[in-house]
Amino acid sequence: MTEETGRPPDAGAGTEALAAVLRPVRRAGNGFEEALEQVLQVLRLGLVPAGGRLPAERELAERLGISRVTLREVLRVLHDQGLVEARRGRYGGTFVLPGAEPAGAGELRRRMAGVDLEDVLRFREVLEVGAAGLCAAHGLAGGAAERLRAALAGTREAPLAEYRRRDTLLHLTLAELCGSPSLAERYAAVRATVNGLLDCIPLLVRNLEHSQAQHAALVTSVLDGDADGARETMREHCAGTAALLRGFLT
Structure with a gap:
């Protein structure tokens, strides 16, 4: 007082x-x-x-x-x-509240040691936006289109404890289908780093709802051959994850 x-x-x-x-x-x-x-x-x-x-x-x-x-x-x-x-x-x-910090902050600081967060987030965005654009521009048909639809359905049906794993599989599928094995390999590596950080922050229902809406819009753009729409949706999706990670870092 x-x-x-x-x-x-x-x-x-x-x-x-x-x-x-x-x-x-x-x-x-x-x-x-x-x-x-x-x-x-x-x-x-x-x-x-x-x-x-x-x-x-x-x-x-x-x-x-x-x-x-x-x-x-x-x-x-x-x-x-x-x-x-x-x-x-x-x-x-x-x-x-006095002396408070987000749950998992100590573990997050440990995992952050030696990690350049901004470099990781920007590299991830470049790879993800590029993969989305390539998939849409080149077109996905037959088995490739079905793989992407199935990966999207997996995120939609996932229980909370499984969500991040299914989310990772969707993004890896998109990277694998873009036609560049080098991009897919590098994306897998950067995604592993991102997941290590995400595991230290809480799963937020509002964020997951946003993610699912963005996933659906992304897959629609890719399958419709809308490269600009796919890139912009992926860019926004990456920005949401980046905002959460920056916010919870201490």
């Missing part, structure tokens, strides 16, 4: 610093992931101190350019990770 008002400390004193971190999300399709990344950065940088209150929901939603429904999903993730708590009453709001 502050001596002058009896109110808990909030983010008001750090408005300028918050403005440098909290900004409208760049991709509407990844609004949840990008908003979560930014709020996690606020916590990691200490812009709101332990025991301090985050800006009100309306202000946060406006700063991030997202709906309050999406913002509440972001805050729910932070609560589930033990980073914040909601309090009711006259001086209620969302408060930062």
